[in-house]
Amino acid sequence: MRILITGAGGSAAYNFYDALKLAFDDLYTVGADARPQHLELIDVDKKYIVPLVTDPNYIDTINKIIEKEKIDFVHPQPDVEVNFLSKHADKINAKIFLPSFDVVEACHDKMTFNKILREKGVAVPKAYHIKTPDDLKHALDDLLKLQPKVWLRAIRGAGSRGSLPINSFYQGDAWIDYWRNFRGIDYGDFMASEFLPGHEFAWQSLWFNGELITAQARERLEYIFGNLTPSGQTSSPSVAKTVNRDDINEIGQAAVKAVTDKPHGVFCVDMKEGFDGIPKVTEINVGRFFTTSNFFAHAGLNMPQMYVELGLNGKLSGPKPKQLNPLKDDLYWVRMIDMGYKLIDGNSWTSSKI
Numbered sequence: 001m002r003i004l005i006t007g008a009g010g011s012a013a014y015n016f017y018d019a020l021k022l023a024f025d026d027l028y029t030v031g032a033d034a035r036p037q038h039l040e041l042i043d044v045d046k047k048y049i050v051p052l053v054t055d056p057n058y059i060d061t062i063n064k065i066i067e068k069e070k071i072d073f074v075h076p077q078p079d080v081e082v083n084f085l086s087k088h089a090d091k092i093n094a095k096i097f098l099p100s101f102d103v104v105e106a107c108h109d110k111m112t113f114n115k116i117l118r119e120k121g122v123a124v125p126k127a128y129h130i131k132t133p134d135d136l137k138h139a140l141d142d143l144l145k146l147q148p149k150v151w152l153r154a155i156r157g158a159g160s161r162g163s164l165p166i167n168s169f170y171q172g173d174a175w176i177d178y179w180r181n182f183r184g185i186d187y188g189d190f191m192a193s194e195f196l197p198g199h200e201f202a203w204q205s206l207w208f209n210g211e212l213i214t215a216q217a218r219e220r221l222e223y224i225f226g227n228l229t230p231s232g233q234t235s236s237p238s239v240a241k242t243v244n245r246d247d248i249n250e251i252g253q254a255a256v257k258a259v260t261d262k263p264h265g266v267f268c269v270d271m272k273e274g275f276d277g278i279p280k281v282t283e284i285n286v287g288r289f290f291t292t293s294n295f296f297a298h299a300g301l302n303m304p305q306m307y308v309e310l311g312l313n314g315k316l317s318g319p320k321p322k323q324l325n326p327l328k329d330d331l332y333w334v335r336m337i338d339m340g341y342k343l344i345d346g347n348s349w350t351s352s353k354i
Contacts, residue, residue: 002028003308004062004071004094007078008047009038011236012291016077016304017042019297023305030069032062053084059091066094073097073312075288079158082287083108097311098287099265106259107286110155111191113259120258123251123280125151125272127193136172139192147195147275154179155191158285160235165195196280198273201243202290203252206303207263208310214303214321216296217248224337235270236291241332241346242299244325248279255281266307295333298343301326 001024007013008031020027031044039047046069050061065071071094076082085092087101098104107113117124126146128139143150144167152172154162162179166172172192180186205215222239252269268285293304301321309316330346 001026001308001312002030002070002072004030004032004065004069004074005042005044006032006050006062006074006076006081008042008044009033009035009040010077012289012293013077014042015292015294016075016289017044018294019302019304020308022294022297023302024308028069030065030071032065053080058084059088063091063093066092073308075308077288079108079285079288086287095311097265097307099260099263099267103260104286107284108156110153110283113283114191114193117255117258117281120254122254122258123278125194125196125274125280125282127191129155129188130172130176130190130192131188133169133173133187135187136176136192137169140166140169140172143192143194147197149195151193151195152176153191153193154185155189158235162190193282194274194280196272196274196282198275198277198279200270200272201248201279202240203248203269203271204290204293204296204303205252205256205263205267205269206307206310207256207265207267208314209264210262212253212263212323213306213310213316214301214323214326215249215252216301216303216325216327217243217245217252218292218295218333219243224335237333238336239332239334240292240295241330242296242327244327244329249324251279251281255284259284259286266303292333292335294341295343296327298333299327299331 005013029044030046031042032048032050033039034052036049048065051058073095076085083104086098086104089096111129114124114127130136149165149167152164152166164175200220201217203217206213218240220237220240224236224238255269256263256267265287268290270282271279273279306316332344335341
């Protein structure tokens with residue numbers, strides 16, 4: 001089994017690779033990334049520097065790697081490569097397991113995604129596309145009636161890109177001005193939405209030709225360096241735990257089916273509780289796994305393994321897992337920069353109180 005992982009210098013790709021190592025003895029992995037320094041951190045069999053997807057030589061470079069390394073399957077982890085490869089899958093000379101381009105594009109535009117789900121009756125936060133300063137003023141006038149602050153964020157990007165809780169026009173306009181001058185995005189690239197103060201959940205699911213293979217939810221409890229960010233979070237948890245709730249399972253499935261009648265591939269749904277305790281969907285990370293995909297793999301639910309098997313052969317090598325709640329509640333995943341990670345049963349903490 002010969003697999004090419006793109007974005008292999010990132011932690012999400014590393015954790016995907018970690019999950020595969022738990023499952024396969026006959027694994028030959030090749031890592032590709034545009035950043036040579038970060039690529040040094042992943043212990044794959046071969047590493048290649050590739051251009052960005054915006055480079056006209058990107059497809060040719062990927063296909064040269066596929067030919068040279070006899071690659072069977074390509075897994076794109078970064079959103080930009082998921083988007084690009086879903087659009088140009090017919091030009092890649094190896095198997096890829098991705099939703100169609102229109103589904104990926106709908107999920108990557110968070111404002112469009114919010115509108116689609118709202119029209120399909122799925123719970124989402126009230127949101128406005130911020131195209132002008134007047135749009136920002138109007139959004140604040142309305143949304144501040146719901147909560148004492150508003151969530152301002154970039155429409156595209158991962159890791160809570162461009163996110164900031166605000167309660168005044170001055171704060172929002174200055175934030176957009178900063179991103180205009182230093183990050184290259186402006187009015188038109190932002191949305192303002194209802195602030196959701198409750199618990200945050202990540203529902204990771206795998207589908208094949210419209211059938212749900214399996215899904216498991218976790219709650220994000222703490223964020224890596226969240227105390228250092230203006231928003232207080234980064235979307236990548238330092239502490240998370242498994243949760244089994246019927247409402248989260250129902251909302252997760254409804255969100256996926258709102259964007260496609262025949263889900264195919266990985267759909268990772270983010271949701272957060274409103275002031276009334278009802279989880280509302282904020283986005284779907286589509287075509288690739290959440291950063292901590294190895295959490296469930298170490299707990300016994302190896303979705304990356306199943307994803308590769310389905311992508312290569314259209315079937316699983318072992319028995320099908322439970323569709324919903326395959327793992328028990330209160331399994332904790334604790335991770336920190338330079339300290340690794342650890343799976344802990346919620347009833348088996350090693351620390352003591354004095």
